[in-house]
Amino acid sequence: MWPVIICDHCNLDVFMKKVLLISANMMKKPYPVYPLGLDYVAGSLRSRYETKILDMNEFPSLDALGERIRQFAPDYIGLSIRNIDNTDTINSRGYLSDYQDLVAAIRKNSQAILILGGSGYTIFPVEFLQALGADYGIAGEGEKISTLLSALDNQTDPHVRGRVTAAIPGIVTGQTSQVAYQVWDGGMHRAFDSDAPHVKYYQSYGGMLNLQTKRGCPFRCSYCTYPHIEGGRMRFFDPEEIAGEARRLQSAGAKYIFITDSAFNASYEHSLQVARAFQKARISIPWGGFFAPTVPPADYFQKLAEAGLSHVEFGTESMCNTMLANLRKPFVCADVFKAHESARDAGLFIAHYFLLGGPGETPETLQETLNGVDQLDRAVFFFFCGIRIYPHTALYDTALCEGQISASQNLLEPVFYRSPFISDVEIMGKVEAHAAGRLNWLVGAGESKATRILPRLYDRGHTGPLWEHLI
Numbered sequence: 001m002w003p004v005i006i007c008d009h010c011n012l013d014v015f016m017k018k019v020l021l022i023s024a025n026m027m028k029k030p031y032p033v034y035p036l037g038l039d040y041v042a043g044s045l046r047s048r049y050e051t052k053i054l055d056m057n058e059f060p061s062l063d064a065l066g067e068r069i070r071q072f073a074p075d076y077i078g079l080s081i082r083n084i085d086n087t088d089t090i091n092s093r094g095y096l097s098d099y100q101d102l103v104a105a106i107r108k109n110s111q112a113i114l115i116l117g118g119s120g121y122t123i124f125p126v127e128f129l130q131a132l133g134a135d136y137g138i139a140g141e142g143e144k145i146s147t148l149l150s151a152l153d154n155q156t157d158p159h160v161r162g163r164v165t166a167a168i169p170g171i172v173t174g175q176t177s178q179v180a181y182q183v184w185d186g187g188m189h190r191a192f193d194s195d196a197p198h199v200k201y202y203q204s205y206g207g208m209l210n211l212q213t214k215r216g217c218p219f220r221c222s223y224c225t226y227p228h229i230e231g232g233r234m235r236f237f238d239p240e241e242i243a244g245e246a247r248r249l250q251s252a253g254a255k256y257i258f259i260t261d262s263a264f265n266a267s268y269e270h271s272l273q274v275a276r277a278f279q280k281a282r283i284s285i286p287w288g289g290f291f292a293p294t295v296p297p298a299d300y301f302q303k304l305a306e307a308g309l310s311h312v313e314f315g316t317e318s319m320c321n322t323m324l325a326n327l328r329k330p331f332v333c334a335d336v337f338k339a340h341e342s343a344r345d346a347g348l349f350i351a352h353y354f355l356l357g358g359p360g361e362t363p364e365t366l367q368e369t370l371n372g373v374d375q376l377d378r379a380v381f382f383f384f385c386g387i388r389i390y391p392h393t394a395l396y397d398t399a400l401c402e403g404q405i406s407a408s409q410n411l412l413e414p415v416f417y418r419s420p421f422i423s424d425v426e427i428m429g430k431v432e433a434h435a436a437g438r439l440n441w442l443v444g445a446g447e448s449k450a451t452r453i454l455p456r457l458y459d460r461g462h463t464g465p466l467w468e469h470l471i
Contacts, residue, residue, distance in 0.1 A: 207255025319372025
């Protein structure tokens with residue numbers, strides 16, 4: 001049945017249109033990631049449309065998804081693409097063919113207008129639209145869908161509608177060749193439904209739900225797409241509102257909260273305000289997020305630990321100052337040691353992520369990194385050999401100048417930067433030899449160890465990211 005709204009002004013029955021939002025991400029290694037972005041998309045539409053979220057992790061098959069699509073009978077379908085590939089240079093796998101199968105299943109079961117979006121989509125908006133044959137795409141933040149749907153609802157003439165939608169910044173059509181990127185400057189409101197089936201999935205598998213405390217990243221790391229997706233200016237959510245959302249997640253049964261900011265401590269002041277708000281709201285479940293290993297204020301990690309922080313994931317990338325400069329990181333090795341010691345002394349679980357094989361990587365710089373890692377105690381280390389090349393990054397420009405890629409090349413299928421001075425195979429061999437079987441050194445995507453250990457811990461009822469069990 002179509003829901004009916006009684007219009008007080010004209011006494012006419014107005015039928016509310018339906019929007020189905022689908023999260024396409026099915027990656028579960030090292031743990032499944034809750035589709036937070038779709039909550040914000042739903043929040044931008046809730047007062048005007050009947051909105052439902054489906055998560056591909058819920059469905060055993062595309063046929064099961066198709067049945068749910070037919071039952072809901074949407075007017076619009078938004079498909080969120082988060083992951084382009086597995087970012088593993090040794091065992092590389094792209095997901096385009098999976099998305100093509102998914103779109104085919106959607107088209108088979110619905111005549112709704114299909115709109116693409118998501119962080120992965122934003123990196124390759126024209127390429128994805130062409131490869132998947134969708135009707136529209138949204139490059140950038142998903143709240144723009146409210147503007148797009150207003151244009152579609154108000155114009156029935158397809159020629160006029162095409163001109164109107166093409167004029168909206170970030171909207172991609174089949175005729176788009178250049179995308180006009182613009183940061184969303186409207187309201188950002190999350191619609192979280194604790195009774196939704198996809199929420200139940202994440203509650204039962206690790207118990208991890210997500211929060212965002214700000215958008216935008218002020219750093220300019222050479223390989224990173226965050227500034228392109230969210231902009232370079234930080235836009236902060238009110239700490240009290242964040243704590244209130246954390247409280248709702250906790251009441252809904254979350255066992256752990258992961259903060260999805262590019263770097264939670266990009267603003268030490270705001271992150272401390274969030275921690276104080278968590279304490280005031282009596283958040284009792286543990287939480288964690290990504291951090292830049294910059295020098296923290298005195299007792300910073302201790303204060304966060306008192307507010308419930310349990311896991312710190314540092315985007316360290318290298319323990320060689322030359323390579324850190326080449327990657328345009330906002331810190332040096334001495335800062336990494338200070339940040340690590342501060343987090344360790346606060347009793348936190350620590351992980352460091354490394355990106356090896358970037359511009360200027362040599363056997364000597366690699367050895368310097370390995371020697372530095374040996375000095376970081378009581379932590380887990382994730383090593384990725386080779387760096388994925390994305391457009392709109394400094395690494396893309398470097399690869400272009402070096403002739404590793406061409407300006408006309410489609411990078412939708414995985415393409416990795418290769419150091420002229422050391423191969424990815426040599427890098428992996430040296431890291432594995434240096435690791436000498438240590439369980440807390442995960443090389444590549446760490447899939448073999450993660451696949452072997454983490455699912456068994458989840459099956460036994462453990463919650464959270466669980467990599468701390470590898471320390």
